[in-house]
Amino acid sequence: MSGSASGHYPAGDLRDQLAHAGRAVVQAGLVMGSGGNLSARVPGADECWVTAAGTWLDRLDRGSFVRIRIRDGAALDNSVGVAPSSELGLHLALYRARPDAGAVIHLHPQAVLLLDALAEPIRLATTDHAFYVRQVATTPFVPPGRPEVGQLAAAACADGVNCVVLSRHGCSVIADSVELAHKRAVNLEEAARLTYSALALGRPLPVLPTDWLQGPGATA
Template sequence: MPNSAPRPTAHHDAVRQLIRAGGEIVDSGLALASAGNLSVRLDDDRFVVSASGTWLNRFDEDSFTVMTLAGDVVGGAPRPSSEWKLHQRAYLARPDVGSVVHVHPAHAILLDAMRVPVRLITLDHAFYVASVGRTPYYPNGSDELADTAAEQLRTHNCLIMGNHGSTTVGDDLDMALRRALNLENAAEMTYRALVAGRDDLDFPWESEPHLHHA
């Protein structure tokens, strides 16, 4: 994975982006109500993350907490999302990442519970998702969940967490969200193929990895 750090993001720009993305996430069906959390890195030491219990499609300027990578609250809402460690550990593991999106996409979670791998069916899936990491079930907000997710994110930009949700990262919020959308779209298409009785599909990028970056 790249090691270059993203450019700093002003707090008001990050909040504006997060408010917009929260509505888009609920509208697209990636999450319901407060079932998910997202963040943007502000600089080398700080990130802004959605606060505890906030509905993603009801975000306002008071819906976010500013934290340091050491885990200290330094501004905004006093109680960050219970999943703040997931975001913190992802930023520590990936200095190149500028945003983390954690949502609860139905098809991706269902396929993982069935132990069926998500197939990358379209070229967009292959390019934006590229590969999918996985962690077993761990309790919400736990160190085990955050640490295993961060380890997977060292080599994947998209991750499914068992019986829980997905986490995607990007150099900015738009890329992290684009990856979440493509991961769930790939999962839905995989599920539809299974319902149609087809699990024998072949795609050129599965044997030619360089096509992921065409």
């Protein structure tokens, strides 16, 4: 997969980009092995590639993905007969709610989930956090795999929120590209880690002013 050695995202096939992201999030400790799933929308088509059920995110290749029609969830050209992730409904609900979404990264990051369990909001501590994350929504707990997981996440993101915490489950991050979704996921977990560190020191982080994000050129 060209480009991965230099740190740049691979050009071309979306599955190569998703595999690159999968290795990176595992190496960064954002997820343990198979604790998450990834997808990317095929540009100009009612289709997306989504990780197959049970895949390890740091061991993905082009055969680790299933091509799915977004409008009805039908598998397309699945000659190898692999099943899509059990969280397929989550990905499809987000794509249907957000036509601008080109990628969905769903992970189970420890700091994000620890703060959720403690009922503590994630504070955006740096300008990078504010630029990439901007706002974090939280949905009530629903057992993984149920249709309500996707329905609640889609409702939370419908007005432009790109990062949603699924209570006691994980987070879902959306963007117009795999690379941007990856950056948002990294910054969300870093913000959660810094929030927890501040709480452990007895010094809750103050709210970061974000008015500057509304200025010219402030898009992520």
